Amino acid sequence: MDSIDTKGFDVFSRYYNTINGKPTSTKEVRQGINPATAQPNPDVPVSTPQDVEDAVAAGKAAFKKWASTPYVERKKAILAFADGIEQHLHDFAKLLSKEQGKPIQFAVGEVHSAIDCLRSTTKFELQEEVVTEDDEKKTILRHTPLGVAVGIVPWNFPISLACGKIAPAVLTGNVIIIKPSPFTPYCGLKLVELAQRFFPPGVIQVLSGDDNLGPWLTAHPGPDKISFTGSTATGKKVMESAAKTLKRVTLELGGKDPAIICKDVDIEAVAPKIATLAFLNSGQICIAIKRIYVHSSIYEEFRAAMIKFAQTLKVGPGNEDGVFMGPIQNAMQFEKVKTFFADIEKEQWNVALGGGNGTCVDNAKQGGYFITPTIIDRPADDSRIVTEEPFGPIVPLMTWSDEADVIERANNTHLGLGASVWSNDLDQASRIARQLDAGSVWVNTHLEIDMAAAFGGHKQSGIGHECGIGGLKAYCNTQTLYLKKPKAAL
Ligand code: NAD
Numbered sequence: 329m330d331s332i333d334t335k336g337f338d339v340f341s342r343y344y345n346t347i348n349g350k351p352t353s354t355k356e357v358r359q360g361i362n363p364a365t366a367q368p369n370p371d372v373p374v375s376t377p378q379d380v381e382d383a384v385a386a387g388k389a390a391f392k393k394w395a396s397t398p399y400v401e402r403k404k405a406i407l408a409f410a411d412g413i414e415q416h417l418h419d420f421a422k423l424l425s426k427e428q429g430k431p432i433q434f435a436v437g438e439v440h441s442a443i444d445c446l447r448s449t450t451k452f453e454l455q456e457e458v459v460t461e462d463d464e465k466k467t468i469l470r471h472t473p474l475g476v477a478v479g480i481v482p483w484n485f486p487i488s489l490a491c492g493k494i495a496p497a498v499l500t501g502n503v504i505i506i507k508p509s510p511f512t513p514y515c516g517l518k519l520v521e522l523a524q525r526f527f528p529p530g531v532i533q534v535l536s537g538d539d540n541l542g543p544w545l546t547a548h549p550g551p552d553k554i555s556f557t558g559s560t561a562t563g564k565k566v567m568e569s570a571a572k573t574l575k576r577v578t579l580e581l582g583g584k585d586p587a588i589i590c591k592d593v594d595i596e597a598v599a600p601k602i603a604t605l606a607f608l609n610s611g612q613i614c615i616a617i618k619r620i621y622v623h624s625s626i627y628e629e630f631r632a633a634m635i636k637f638a639q640t641l642k643v644g645p646g647n648e649d650g651v652f653m654g655p656i657q658n659a660m661q662f663e664k665v666k667t668f669f670a671d672i673e674k675e676q677w678n679v680a681l682g683g684g685n686g687t688c689v690d691n692a693k694q695g696g697y698f699i700t701p702t703i704i705d706r707p708a709d710d711s712r713i714v715t716e717e718p719f720g721p722i723v724p725l726m727t728w729s730d731e732a733d734v735i736e737r738a739n740n741t742h743l744g745l746g747a748s749v750w751s752n753d754l755d756q757a758s759r760i761a762r763q764l765d766a767g768s769v770w771v772n773t774h775l776e777i778d779m780a781a782a783f784g785g786h787k788q789s790g791i792g793h794e795c796g797i798g799g800l801k802a803y804c805n806t807q808t809l810y811l812k813k814p815k816a817a818l
Contacts, residue, residue, distance in 0.1 A: 343372045343517045345379060345536060348386035349529025351521060354379065358538060360513055363429035363655040363662075364645035366695035372513045375537035377544055383533045384550035387476035387503045390530025395473050395501040402499055403450045409526040410446040413439065413491075416522065420515060424487055425646035427514045429654040429697075430609055432646055442491040442519075448779040449495035452797050454804065466811040471804035473501035474576060475552035478545045480566070481516060482558040483509040483657050484612045484719075490516050492794055493555045494523070498531060500803045502553070506534040507545055509558075511658045542566070549573050553803060556580065557614075560743070560788050567791070578792035578802050581785055582717045583614045583745030586738035587774060588728070588760060589630060590751035591623035598750050599633035605774045607641060607701045610653045611721040612661070614789075615746040615768065615775050619714060621734050624727040631705065631725060635681045638701050643688050645696065655697040656720055662697035665720030668713055669702070677713065678705040680725060709737060717743070731760065739765045744786030748774040767793065 344351035354375060359368035373379075394402070413420065421435040430438070460467040479493030490506050497504040508516030513536040520534035535541060542562075546554055546569035556566045557580040570577050587602055606617040622630045646654040656662040669686035672679060682702030691698035702722040704713050713724045728734035738747060747766040751757040757771040767784045770776065777783055777795070784793025792802050 341370070343370060343514060343536070344521060345373045345375060345383075345517070346520045346524060346532075346534045347379065347383045348390075348533070349524050352379070358510070360427050360511055361658065362426055363657050364647075364691075364694070364696040366659070366697070369427055369514060372517060372536045375535040375541050379535055379537075380541070380544050380548055383505050383535055384476060384548055386530035387505060387533060388550060390528060391473070391475050391501075391503045394498070394503055394528065394531050397501070399453060399499075402501065405526045406446050406450050406495055406499060409523055410443045412522050412525060413443050413446075413519070417443075420487060420518065422647075423518065424515050425654070427512045428483065428486060428646075429657050430646055431648075431651045431654050434609065434654075435646065438485055438488050442488040445488060445491045445779060446495045449499055449799070451780075452499075452800055454500065454797070454800050459808075464813055464815075466813070468809040468811065470807040470809055471500070471801060472807050474803055474805060475502060476550055477502045477504045477553040477555060477803060478551045479504050479506045480542055480545070480554065480556045480558065481506065481508050483511040484609060484614070486512040487515040487519060489557050490519055493557075494519075494532060496794070496799045497553075497555070497803050498527065500800050502803050503531045504533070505545065505551070506532070507541055508534070508536060510536070510538055510541075543569060546570050546575070547572065551575060553577070555794075555802070563790070576802075578784075578794065579790045580614070580783075580794060581745075581788065581790045582719075582743055583616075583785065583789055584618045584715070584717050584741050584743040585615055585746040585748070585766070585774065586619040586621060586764070587617045587748045587750065588734055588738060589620065589622040589626070590749070590753065590756060590760075591625045592752045593626070593630075593750050594752070595626060595630050595633050599630055600637035601773075602750070603634050603638040603641070603701075606723045607638065607653055607721045608775075610656055610699065611665075611723070612657060612719050613775065615777075617748070617774055618717060618723060619738070620723060620725045621728045621738065622725060624729045627727045631680055631703075634703065634725070638681055638703065641701055643698055643700065644691055645694075653698075653701060653721060655691070656699055657697070659697060661719060662699070665699055665718055665722065668718045668720070668722050671712055672704070675707070675711055677707050677711070679703070680705040682722070686722070709740070715741065731756075735760060735763045739763075742788045745789035746770070746774065748772075 354373035356374040357371035424435040454471040680703040682700040688698035748770040782793040
């Protein structure tokens, strides 16, 4: 239901760009598609090059004041913004489910994590550091904001990933222009519209558009930093474009996370967790489990337990009770995931669960992009399902028996985002974990991010990282200030 709050915040009906503190419309509009029904959601702006010019100019002007606004004021604004989102938690969650497809309970979870990200980022502050001091001189290390940042956001977590860019950018004195995915523009637009209550004009802006908008922003000489989350292929284009003006980049890219299951695990407890971490958000998570290596001595029992649990996972529209897996977010991704199902027959893969053409017939009849959770039983190590990121609910299950061999197979990929080891023997688990080449390595869990730590990818999973104190430094230049004491300078 549409609602307008007491301060005139129009929660659901109309969607604007926000440029220099003002809601702005565009001549051309487009619509995102509700993936559960394939019906269009409301109109959103299609930004023009002039909108980019205006937003960059407003950002540059706002930066001058915001950079010198005291840290405590910036922190206060972020905390007030977090409270503001919380007041609209259920409106945002409903909107998120309608545009992204995820079940409402997970949409509520994502809004909570967005709020948590804003709040937890404010626990950090970059202090000046005296690195050398003697009678003659003092050398100080400082972190100064870059200027105008652009936050490019994908469609799998449109609200929490936008907040993950906004918080460190504005806390460190930068301004930011958010560019949501054309598939999921709605929450990003509303988030930034709401932010205007708490921040001066031009500090947080948002532009929605078509596929031209991202390249316009990365190529524009005005922005100083691009924080990009999305696919590895697009990340390379972003870096290439940003290189022309040497913009700083943070790239959070694709993953092909392995989970290594040792022989001593409690199968009944672990198998459901592994299935959950592979199929959550319909497999559309950068750090979902995407390759499962089970010790050969427990393989059959583990596979049976995983199938038994995965069969209970309900697929359906996000607003239906008890649904665990919503639709694939968009038609393009739906078709891409289905190519892995087409490979089942071509490559003669054994199917432990699901399969067919991948489509959930009942739900697909409604026009939505639903896919059956599917487990491929022991495909070859060089098959596409083991080497590529489907970004959908289809996962390979494989065996291992030699520790060194499984480590090598887990590392045998150009990606290195996350990985996990599951064992009751913490010595063995930690020995294996320390040899895995990934930005986040978990023991007996996966996907649990600590906002105080660094989050980022090795190899082609990214450059730089977000979260924690390093996440703030990613929005700053370092400056070394050399102070010669007056007496010594004589
Ligand atoms: P994508 O790369 O297609 O799009 C991401 C964003 O980039 C969108 O806003 C898109 O409009 C924009 N974009 C597209 N082409 C561009 C260009 N040439 N220049 C600038 N911007 C451009 O990714 P997606 O399909 O939206 O997201 C799925 C991918 O994102 C998966 O590979 C997933 O693993 C990855 N991902 C990574 C993380 C992480 O933190 N490492 C988190 C979520 C998703």
